[in-house]
Amino acid sequence: MSVDIESKFVGGLIGTGIGDGLGRNREGYSMVDSGKIVEIGKKSNKLIYTDDTQQMIGLTESLIHSKGFDGKDFANRLVQNFDISRGYGSGAIQVIRSLKDTSEWKEPAKRLFGGEGSYGNGSSMRIAPIGLFKYDDLESLSELAISSSKVTHTHRLGVEGAKLQALSVGLAVGKDPKEGIDKQNFIKRLSEFIDENIYLEKLELIRSLVEKNIDKRKVIKDLGNGVEAYNSVPTALYSFLSNSGNFRDSVAYGISLGGDADTIGAMTGAISGAYHGKKGIPKDWKSKLENKDKIISLAKKLMKTKKEI
Numbered sequence: 001m002s003v004d005i006e007s008k009f010v011g012g013l014i015g016t017g018i019g020d021g022l023g024r025n026r027e028g029y030s031m032v033d034s035g036k037i038v039e040i041g042k043k044s045n046k047l048i049y050t051d052d053t054q055q056m057i058g059l060t061e062s063l064i065h066s067k068g069f070d071g072k073d074f075a076n077r078l079v080q081n082f083d084i085s086r087g088y089g090s091g092a093i094q095v096i097r098s099l100k101d102t103s104e105w106k107e108p109a110k111r112l113f114g115g116e117g118s119y120g121n122g123s124s125m126r127i128a129p130i131g132l133f134k135y136d137d138l139e140s141l142s143e144l145a146i147s148s149s150k151v152t153h154t155h156r157l158g159v160e161g162a163k164l165q166a167l168s169v170g171l172a173v174g175k176d177p178k179e180g181i182d183k184q185n186f187i188k189r190l191s192e193f194i195d196e197n198i199y200l201e202k203l204e205l206i207r208s209l210v211e212k213n214i215d216k217r218k219v220i221k222d223l224g225n226g227v228e229a230y231n232s233v234p235t236a237l238y239s240f241l242s243n244s245g246n247f248r249d250s251v252a253y254g255i256s257l258g259g260d261a262d263t264i265g266a267m268t269g270a271i272s273g274a275y276h277g278k279k280g281i282p283k284d285w286k287s288k289l290e291n292k293d294k295i296i297s298l299a300k301k302l303m304k305t306k307k308e309i
C-alpha cells in the first residue's frame with residue numbers, strides 16, 4: 001500500500017470547507033436529489049464556509065502553534081477567530097463570549113444547558129485536524145478529541161460524537177482508495193473505541209444499511225439529520241461509506257439529506273477528503289473554496305508539525 005499522507009491531510013481540511021460551503025444554503029431545508037447539490041456547486045462562484053470551518057481552522061492553528069493540543073491556546077483562538085456572521089450555535093456563542101472574559105477556559109462549557117453541557121455537533125464538525133494529526137495512534141486520537149470537545153461541548157454525547165468523527169477521519173487516512181474499503185471492518189474498528197449506546201446502536205444500523213440501496217427517508221429516520229451530534233455524526237459516516245467510490249458523490253449525498261446540511265457536508269467531506277486525498281476532490285469545487293490556499297497551507301504545516309514532534 002502506498003498512500004500520499006500529505007494529500008490526505010489537505011483532503012481532510014479542504015474536504016471540511018467544501019462540504020460546509022456547499023451545504024451552507026441547504027441548512028434547515030428538506031432532503032433533495034444529490035444532483036441538486038452538484039448543480040449548486042456548478043452555479044456557485046465561491047464556496048463560502050461557516051462556523052464549522054472557521055472553528056476547524058482555529059483548531060488546526062492551535063495544534064500547529066502548540067505542537068499538540070493545548071486547551072487554553074485553543075480557547076483563545078476560538079475567541080480570536082469568532083465571527084458571528086458565520087452562523088454559530090447559541091451555546092457556542094455563549095461559551096466563546098464567556099471565554100473572552102475569563103482565564104478559566106474549562107468552566108464556561110460546563111454551565112451550558114442547565115449544567116448538562118452541549119451535545120450539539122459543534123465539537124464534531126471542526127475535529128478533522130485531530131483525526132489527521134493522530135491517525136497513526138487511535139488511543140491518543142481519542143484522548144485529544146475528548147479534550148478538544150470539552151472546551152465547548154462537555155455533554156457525554158457531544159464528546160462521544162467528536163471522538164467518533166475524529167476516529168472516522170483518522171481511519172480513513174490510513175486506507176488506500178485504490179484498494180477500496182472494507183466497510184464492515186471499518187465500522188467494527190470504530191465500535192471498539194465507542195462507549196455510548198446510542199452511537200453503538202447507530203453503528204450497528206450503518207452496518208446493516210450500508211450494503212443496501214436504502215431510501216433516503218429511512219436514512220434520515222434511522223440515523224437523523226439534526227444538530228445533535230448523535231443525529232449527524234453517524235449520518236456523515238454513512239454518507240461516506242455508502243458513497244465511498246468518490247468524493248463528489250459522498251459529499252453531495254450527505255448534503256442532500258437536508259437538516260443540518262452544512263455540518264453533515266463538512267463532516268462527510270472531512271472523512272471522504274481524508275480517504276481520497278486532495279487529488280480525489282473535484283477541481284471545480286477545490287478552486288471555489290474560500291481561503292483555499294490558507295487551508296492547504298495549514299494542512300501542510302500540520303503534517304510538518306506531526307513529523308517534528
Ligand code: F2R
Nearest residue numbers: 087088089090091092113116117118119120121122260263
Ligand atoms: N447555528 C447554526 N445555524 C443556524 C444559523 C445559521 C444562519 N444561516 C446564520 O447565518 O445565522 N449552525 C451551526 O450550529 C451547529 C453547531 O452548533 P453547536 O456549536 O453545537 O452549538 P450548541 O448551541 O452548543 O448546540 C446546538 C443546539 O443543540 C441543542 N442542544 C445541545 N445540547 C443540548 C442539551 N444539553 N439540551 C438541549 N438541547 C441541546 C440546542 O438546540 C443547541 O442550540 C451547526 O449546525 C453549525 O453549522
Ligand code: MG
Nearest residue numbers: 050051052262
Ligand atoms: Mg455551520
Ligand code: MG
Nearest residue numbers: 027260262263
Ligand atoms: Mg450546521
